[in-house]
Amino acid sequence: xxxxxxxxxxxxxxxxxxxxxxxxxxxxxxxxxxxxxxxxxxxxxxxxxxxxxxxxxxxxxxxxxxxxxxxxxxxxxxxxxxxxxxxxxxxxxxxxxxxxxxxxxxxxxxxxxxxxxxxxxxxxxxxxxxxxxxxxxxxxxxxxxxxxxxxxxxxxxxxxxxxxxxxxxxxxxxxxxxxxxxxxxxxxxxxxxxxxxxxxxxxxxxxxxxxxxxxxxxxxxxxxxxxxxxxxx
Amino acid sequence: xxxxxxxxxxxxxxxxxxxxxxxxxxxxxxxxxxxxxxxxxxxxxxxxxxxxxxxxxxxxxxxxxxxxxxxxxxxxxxxxxxxxxxxxxxxxxxxxxxxxxxxxxxxxxxxxxxxxxxxxxxxxxxxxxxxxxxxxxxxxxxxxxxxxxxxxxxxxxxxxxxxxxxxxxxxxxxxxxxxxxxxxxxxxxxxxxxxxxxxxxxxxxxxxxxxxxxxxxxxxxxxxxxxxxxxxxxxxxxxxxxxxxxxxxxxxxxxxxxxxxxxxxxxxxxxxxxxxxxxxxxxxxxxxxxxxxxxxxxxxxxxxxxxxxxxxxxxxxxxxxxxxxxxxxxxxxxxxxxxxxxxxxxxxxxxxxxxxxxxxxxxxxxxxxxxxxxxxxxxxxxxxxxxxxxxxxxxxxxxxxxxxxxxxxxxxxxxxxxxxxxxxxxxxxxxxxxxxxxxxxxxxxxxxxxxxxxxxxxxxxxxxxxxxxxxxxxxxxxxxxxxxxxxxxxxxxxxxxxxxxxxxxxxxxxxxxxxxxxxxxxxxxxxxxxxxxxxxxxxxxxxxxxxxxxxxxxxxxxxxxxxxxxxxxxxxxxxxxxxxxxxxxxxxxxxxxxxxxxxxxxxxxxxxxxxxxxxxxx
Numbered sequence: 001x002x003x004x005x006x007x008x009x010x011x012x013x014x015x016x017x018x019x020x021x022x023x024x025x026x027x028x029x030x031x032x033x034x035x036x037x038x039x040x041x042x043x044x045x046x047x048x049x050x051x052x053x054x055x056x057x058x059x060x061x062x063x064x065x066x067x068x069x070x071x072x073x074x075x076x077x078x079x080x081x082x083x084x085x086x087x088x089x090x091x092x093x094x095x096x097x098x099x100x101x102x103x104x105x106x107x108x109x110x111x112x113x114x115x116x117x118x119x120x121x122x123x124x125x126x127x128x129x130x131x132x133x134x135x136x137x138x139x140x141x142x143x144x145x146x147x148x149x150x151x152x153x154x155x156x157x158x159x160x161x162x163x164x165x166x167x168x169x170x171x172x173x174x175x176x177x178x179x180x181x182x183x184x185x186x187x188x189x190x191x192x193x194x195x196x197x198x199x200x201x202x203x204x205x206x207x208x209x210x211x212x213x214x215x216x217x218x219x220x221x222x223x224x225x226x227x228x229x230x231x232x233x
Numbered sequence: 234x235x236x237x238x239x240x241x242x243x244x245x246x247x248x249x250x251x252x253x254x255x256x257x258x259x260x261x262x263x264x265x266x267x268x269x270x271x272x273x274x275x276x277x278x279x280x281x282x283x284x285x286x287x288x289x290x291x292x293x294x295x296x297x298x299x300x301x302x303x304x305x306x307x308x309x310x311x312x313x314x315x316x317x318x319x320x321x322x323x324x325x326x327x328x329x330x331x332x333x334x335x336x337x338x339x340x341x342x343x344x345x346x347x348x349x350x351x352x353x354x355x356x357x358x359x360x361x362x363x364x365x366x367x368x369x370x371x372x373x374x375x376x377x378x379x380x381x382x383x384x385x386x387x388x389x390x391x392x393x394x395x396x397x398x399x400x401x402x403x404x405x406x407x408x409x410x411x412x413x414x415x416x417x418x419x420x421x422x423x424x425x426x427x428x429x430x431x432x433x434x435x436x437x438x439x440x441x442x443x444x445x446x447x448x449x450x451x452x453x454x455x456x457x458x459x460x461x462x463x464x465x466x467x468x469x470x471x472x473x474x475x476x477x478x479x480x481x482x483x484x485x486x487x488x489x490x491x492x493x494x495x496x497x498x499x500x501x502x503x504x505x506x507x508x509x510x511x512x513x514x515x516x517x518x519x520x521x522x523x524x525x526x527x528x529x530x531x532x533x534x535x536x537x538x539x540x541x542x543x544x545x546x547x548x549x550x551x552x553x554x555x556x557x558x559x560x561x562x563x564x565x566x567x568x569x570x571x572x573x574x575x576x577x578x579x580x581x582x583x584x585x586x587x588x589x590x591x592x593x594x595x596x597x598x599x600x601x602x603x604x605x606x607x608x609x610x611x612x613x614x615x616x617x618x619x620x621x622x623x624x625x626x627x628x629x630x631x632x633x634x635x636x637x638x639x640x641x642x643x644x645x646x647x648x649x650x651x652x653x654x655x656x657x658x659x660x661x662x663x664x665x666x667x668x669x670x671x672x673x674x675x676x677x678x679x680x681x682x683x684x685x686x687x688x689x690x691x692x693x694x695x696x697x698x699x700x701x702x703x704x705x706x707x708x709x710x711x712x713x714x715x716x717x718x719x720x721x722x723x724x725x726x727x728x729x730x731x732x733x734x735x736x737x738x739x740x741x742x743x744x745x746x747x748x749x750x751x752x753x754x755x756x757x758x759x760x761x762x763x764x765x766x767x768x769x770x771x772x773x774x775x776x777x778x779x780x781x782x783x784x785x786x787x788x789x790x791x792x793x794x795x796x797x798x799x800x801x802x803x804x805x806x807x808x809x810x811x812x813x814x815x816x817x818x819x820x821x822x823x824x825x826x827x828x829x830x831x832x833x834x835x836x837x838x839x840x841x842x843x844x845x846x847x848x849x850x851x
Contacts, residue, residue, distance in 0.1 A: 003452075003453050007447075010422075059449070062450070066450075091305075091306050095306065099334070101332040101333055101334055101335055102280075102328070102331065102332055102333060103279065103280050103328075103333070103395070103400055104328065107398065107400075210334055210358065210360075213334070213360055213450070214334055217360075217400075220399045220402060221398060221399045221400065222399075223399060224397070224398055224399025225398070225399070232396060232397055232398065232399045
């Protein structure tokens with residue numbers, strides 16, 4: 001217990017401090033164009049720094065989503081069902097996404113694919129989080145901390161998306177991807193059996209938590225691939 | 234033989250019975266196995282994982298345990314692929330069987346001849362159960378930094394954890410303690426780095442160092458194996474400094490002791506002052522014992538006291554008190570009610586008050602007059618008070634409007650009814666003010682500040698003073714109590730009262746008085762001054778606590794006053810009387826008035842001897 005407490009305390013202090021510059025960074029408008037003859041109006045940021053900040057963003061998102069999930073679990077899920085998430089057959093929204101599930105597979109994925117996977121994940125969760133937020137607001141006993149956390153996460157997810165788009169542009173020299181294609185994902189996978197909104201929201205939260213972890217892992221892998229001087233060893 | 238056979242059969246029976254009973258007993262404990270409990274599942278590197286369980290009671294029969302699992306969203310049930318790698322009651326999932334970000338639903342089944350028991354299922358996701366192995370290759374070395382030693386600790390991540398590719402990010406923590414202090418660990422957080430410096434070491438101490446790690450989302454590993462290190466002694470720096478400090482303090486201490494010793498006597502006096510015994514200055518106890526009284530008391534005698542020479546008279550402060558009572562009772566104005574009270578009192582008491590009150594306070598003067606004019610006094614008193622606050626100008630107006638005198642009573646108040654000269658009126662006003670200020674610090678006198686003691690004073694007025702600011706005068710008047718004295722001047726003088734002036738103080742310490750003879754004529758208002766009575770007017774008080782009396786003139790406004798007080802017009806010396814006094818060359822600057830020798834001491838005059846000593850100081 002002591003370890004956990006220390007860990008949470010340290011995390012709650014360290015992560016916001018780490019992310020403070022990140023938040024400032026991500027607010028830079030993304031439509032900066034480097035005109036050939038003109039002056040670059042936007043402050044440029046190095047790729048390493050951008051990647052670092054995106055990673056920090058993802059880490060924080062994961063941490064907050066983990067806290068939200070455990071909060072929700074404590075309050076609304078009876079103990080018996082906590083360990084049986086799979087029993088009811090609830091599936092994650094993003095299960096259709098082709099995400100590899102073992103290290104060896106993931107090691108073989110290219111950088112480009114990693115980035116795109118991350119972007120896909122981020123984009124596919126923007127709307128469901130909004131939906132989740134409205135659903136949580138309907139609860140009688142939802143604590144404010146939970147609502148605030150989910151709200152914060154959905155906001156930061158959008159920032160993360162912007163960061164990843166810029167990263168893609170820098171690293172892969174690709175243009176901006178459209179975000180409309182992922183909208184259908186949510187509706188296609190709506191489970192008709194989920195009658196209880198509580199279970200649905202719980203599933204939603206845990207699935208998001210997992211996907212946040214995926215994003216973070218991919219980004220860290222990406223970072224350590226970039227250069228040896230990152231001291232990933 | 235029969236016994237042997239019988240014994241055998243009995244034995245067999247017994248054995249059978251025993252078997253039966255044991256069998257029976259076994260049968261009672263036979264039961265299906267108890268539900269096993271799953272304790273934990275752990276993955277050391279996020280690539281494989283192991284699950285352990287705790288068996289319940291086996292029910293007396295051999296029991297087998299099996300682990301079954303299902304992956305999320307799949308109904309296929311698999312059995313544990315490896316029961317042995319991780320030890321007993323465990324299941325090891327290797328890399329091929331491990332999928333991350335996938336929920337495993339695991340349950341353990343215990344089976345024996347009589348039945349089976351299922352454990353509670355557990356959902357796990359491999360990424361959440363990562364507990365790495367402890368860090369490896371921990372090395373500790375003693376380094377030196379400018380004479381101060383420190384420990385350089387370094388280690389490596391567990392070989393199984395793939396930190397190289399960023400698959401796992403580990404953070405480290407180490408702890409240090411002295412060998413003799415058990416359980417007193419000093420924790421250090423090292424972040425993601427793989428080396429650390431420990432400072433503030435005890436010289437010659439033996440230290441134990443351990444390190445552990447944790448993935449960014451996961452559990453802390455176990456502590457690594459302990460590393461021992463001994464810090465060499467590094468005496469010199471620390472000790473030499475303390476030696477220096479000690480020597481220095483000892484030195485200072487010695488000096489202080491020596492100083493104390495030298496000054497012990499005076500210190501003793503400082504701290505414990507001796508209690509003075511009774512002692513009279515100049516009085517020698519020994520002489521007393523010897524018994525010659527003359528010698529003894531000669532020391533007590535102050536030489537040259539009292540002053541015998543006549544020249545001392547001038548230095549003595551003699552105050553001449555004179556109250557001139559005008560005829561008209563309306564002239565009597567009082568500054569305060571105190572005078573009335575004093576009038577009342579004076580009838581009863583015979584003691585002179587030293588408060589500068591008016592003549593009514595005196596038991597010798599103006600008693601009857603005070604009684605007569607009480608009513609008017611009250612009236613005029615009020616009026617005068619009002620007047621004062623309103624200003625002098627109004628007073629002047631009042632003068633014109635009413636015949637009553639509403640100015641300050643003065644010995645020589647130039648009252649309108651006494652004079653028709655408007656200039657006189659003005660000047661009379663000024664005079665009145667001036668008179669009222671007689672006992673207050675005289676404005677024109679240099680240096681005088683405080684109010685004079687009770688005294689009845691007259692003083693000269695010059696035209697220059699007419700220009701004095703009336704307001705200030707008014708204020709001063711309000712403040713002076715001695716003005717009350719003047720107010721008493723309102724008391725009409727009767728022929729029964731006489732005024733006495735102090736002639737001199739003779740050798741026997743007697744005050745010689747003489748009646749006051751008015752010389753300086755002006756005061757138009759006081760023609761009824763009885764002759765033969767002399768008054769000396771106090772002009773003011775100078776810095777040396779001396780009354781400045783006016784030089785007496787003879788029937789004219791001859792006031793040998795200082796220039797401030799006289800003017801070309803012959804000095805508006807409104808004196809009711811002049812004193813035939815000898816005058817010093819410095820005009821009006823005499824305090825004592827040695828009179829002519831033929832003047833006699835009159836006892837029916839009023840002399841406020843009490844005021845002799847109460848002259849003001851600058």
